[in-house]
Structures are given as C-alpha cells and as structure tokens.
Amino acid sequence: MLIDPNNIKVGFIGIGVMGKSMAGHILDAGYKLFVYNRTKSKTEELLNKGAVFLPINELAKNCDLIITMVGFPEDVSEVYFSENGLINNSKEGSILIDMTTSPPSLAVKIYDELKKxxxxxxxxxxxxxxxxxxxxxxxxxxxxxxEIFTSVLPIFGLMGKNIVYQGKAGSGQHTKMCNQIAIASNMIGVAESLYYGIKAGLNPEMVLKSISTGAAGSWSLTNLGPKMLNEDYAPGFYIKHFIKDMKIALDESIRMGINLPGLKLALSLYEELSRMGYENSGTQAIFKLYTK
Incomplete structure (x- = not known):
C-alpha cells in the first residue's frame, strides 16, 4: 500500500483521551479520515474539521487503513469479532492496527483471523x-x-517519535507489558519519594528540581510528580486502564512461570485506589494513598 494522503482513506475507532489527539494528527496531515466512537459527541471536534462519522461495518468497507484505540480487551474483541465488526467487513488488502493495550494472545488471534x-x-x-x-x-x-510495519511508518510518524518493530504478532503487546511493569513500581517510588520529602519538611518543588534530572529521573517523576503536588488527578491515563494492563502483565507472568512481586504490590495499591472511588482518576492519584 502506498501511504499517500491522496490515495488512501483512514479509519479511526476510539476517540477517547488519547485517540482524539492521535486521530487529529492524521486528519491534520491531509488524510481522508473516517471515525467511530460509541459516544458520538466525542467526535464532534474532528467532524467539524472534516472527518466523517461512520458505523464500524461501513467504516471497514470504506477504509484502506484502520486504527483502533479502545478501552479494554472486551472492547477490542467486540470491535473485531462482532457481526458488524472489522473482521467480517474489512476490505481484502487493507491494514488494521490495534493500538489498544490488550493481551498478546488476543493480538495473535486477530492476526490469524484477518490473515484468512x-x-x-x-x-x-x-x-x-x-x-x-x-x-x-x-x-x-x-x-x-x-513489511507491513515499514509501509505504515508514515502514519505512525504522525503520532509518535520512538517507533520500534518488535517482532511477530503479539510482540508489540508483550513489549507494552514490559513498559507497564517498569512504570508500576516507578509510580510507587515517585509517590513515596515526594511524600518523604514533605514529611521531612522540605520544599517538594525544590526536591523535584534536584532529583528529576539525576539518577532518579523518570518520565513519571517529571510529568506526574508536579501533578501529585498540585493535587491534580485529572486522567492522562486512567487508573482503571492501568489496572487492566497490570492484570494482563500478571496473567502473562504466571503463564511464563515468573514471579514479579513489584508488579503484584503496585496492582494491589491501585486496586485499593479503585475501591476508594478513584478508578477514573489519573495514575498519579496513587499519591492519595499517602496523603489520605
């Protein structure tokens, strides 16, 4: 497939916190964009800029490349495997890309079905x-x-900077599990570090200034540390979705026969947050466990 704005139609399913921006970049680059979201009102901004709303089956029949970015594995399964879903309605030769975090086994299943x-x-x-x-x-x-990865690099390049081919079907999802496992323990460290600084009588903003550029530095410390201090728990990434990711990683680790105690601890803390009513808050709300 020639990835040329004048030659292909792009579909995007899932216009949420992240999907809205991702789809917007594709539209801004000049591609003909067709969108679907269960709550149509969330697509209004894109529709006003020229995108077209279509139900999934019609979107599948019209688009050459389709991206899905939905919430949970069950949502992925519904979008792909339902009667009006992508597997039954996509055009031969089209390319489908799932950017949702979901089980590697589900990615392999979708790959195999679409290949047929x-x-x-x-x-x-x-x-x-x-x-x-x-x-x-x-x-x-x-x-x-x-070869398919290489052909869609221009599309990926509209949404990201660090774009890495990891291997056969399911490898992207396994890599995301590695990412989430690293973040899980790190979020505990960020929250405990800042809480310690506050209890020690330090200025936490100055603490951040010192430690965020040293060996303790991380994306979470730099971007979410200030939000913790400002009690800004608006979701950049929902706790409920992080719990979902950690459960997938834990299931995979059990399947592989490995023990990941840090992941288990992080999952238990975020599940406690969920029980407290913070499942729709951002992951930085872990700080609430220390300041409650």
Whole structure:
C-alpha cells in the first residue's frame, strides 16, 4: 500500500483521551479520515474539521487503513469479532492496527483471523499518555509482519517519535507489558519519594528540581510528580486502564512461570485506589494513598 494522503482513506475507532489527539494528527496531515466512537459527541471536534462519522461495518468497507484505540480487551474483541465488526467487513488488502493495550494472545488471534481474509494486522500499543498523544511523541511498539510495519511508518510518524518493530504478532503487546511493569513500581517510588520529602519538611518543588534530572529521573517523576503536588488527578491515563494492563502483565507472568512481586504490590495499591472511588482518576492519584 502506498501511504499517500491522496490515495488512501483512514479509519479511526476510539476517540477517547488519547485517540482524539492521535486521530487529529492524521486528519491534520491531509488524510481522508473516517471515525467511530460509541459516544458520538466525542467526535464532534474532528467532524467539524472534516472527518466523517461512520458505523464500524461501513467504516471497514470504506477504509484502506484502520486504527483502533479502545478501552479494554472486551472492547477490542467486540470491535473485531462482532457481526458488524472489522473482521467480517474489512476490505481484502487493507491494514488494521490495534493500538489498544490488550493481551498478546488476543493480538495473535486477530492476526490469524484477518490473515484468512487477506487483511493485514499489526498490534501497536503506545506509551506516553495524553501528553505524548497531544504532542505526537508517543512511543509505539509494534508486532506483526515487518513489511507491513515499514509501509505504515508514515502514519505512525504522525503520532509518535520512538517507533520500534518488535517482532511477530503479539510482540508489540508483550513489549507494552514490559513498559507497564517498569512504570508500576516507578509510580510507587515517585509517590513515596515526594511524600518523604514533605514529611521531612522540605520544599517538594525544590526536591523535584534536584532529583528529576539525576539518577532518579523518570518520565513519571517529571510529568506526574508536579501533578501529585498540585493535587491534580485529572486522567492522562486512567487508573482503571492501568489496572487492566497490570492484570494482563500478571496473567502473562504466571503463564511464563515468573514471579514479579513489584508488579503484584503496585496492582494491589491501585486496586485499593479503585475501591476508594478513584478508578477514573489519573495514575498519579496513587499519591492519595499517602496523603489520605
């Protein structure tokens, strides 16, 4: 496929916190964009800029390349496997890309089913949250056929900067699990570090200034540390979605026979937050466990 704005129609399913910005970059680049979201009102801004709203089956029949960015594995399954879903309705030779974080086994299943239909599939979960989506600086981890990955690099380049081919179908999702496992323990460290500084009588903003550029530095410390201090728990990435990701990673680790105690601890803390009513807050709300 020639990835040329004048030659292909792009579909985007899932206009949420991140999907809205990601789809917007594609539209701004001149592509003919067709969108679907369960809550149509969330697509209004894109529609006003020239995107066209279509139900999934019609979008599948009209588009050459389709990106899905939905919430949970069950949403991915519905979008792909339902009667009016993508598998039954996509055009032969089209390319489908799931950028949702979901189980590697599901990515392999979708790849195999679409291959029978002559449709190509990539699993390409992302990292970087709403900030990365808005700034088109997402890290994109991709599994599937390498030649298909190469052909869609111009599209990936509109949404991210660190775009890496990881291997066969499911490899992108496995890489995202590595990413989430690293973040899980790091978020505990960020929250405990800042809480310690406050209890020690330090100016926490000055603490951040010192430690964010040293060996303790991380994306979470730089971007979410200030939000913790400002009690800004607006979601760049929902706690409920992080819990979903950690459960996938834990299930995979059990399947592989490995023990990840840091992941288990982080999951238990975020589940406690969820029980407290913060499932729709951003992951930085872990700080509430220390300041409650």
């Amino acid at each position: 239909k002559g449709v190509f599939f990539l699993d390409a979960p992302v990292s970087g949250g709403d900030i990365g989506a808005k700034n088109a600086t997402l890290s994109i981890m991709v599994g599937g056929d390498e």
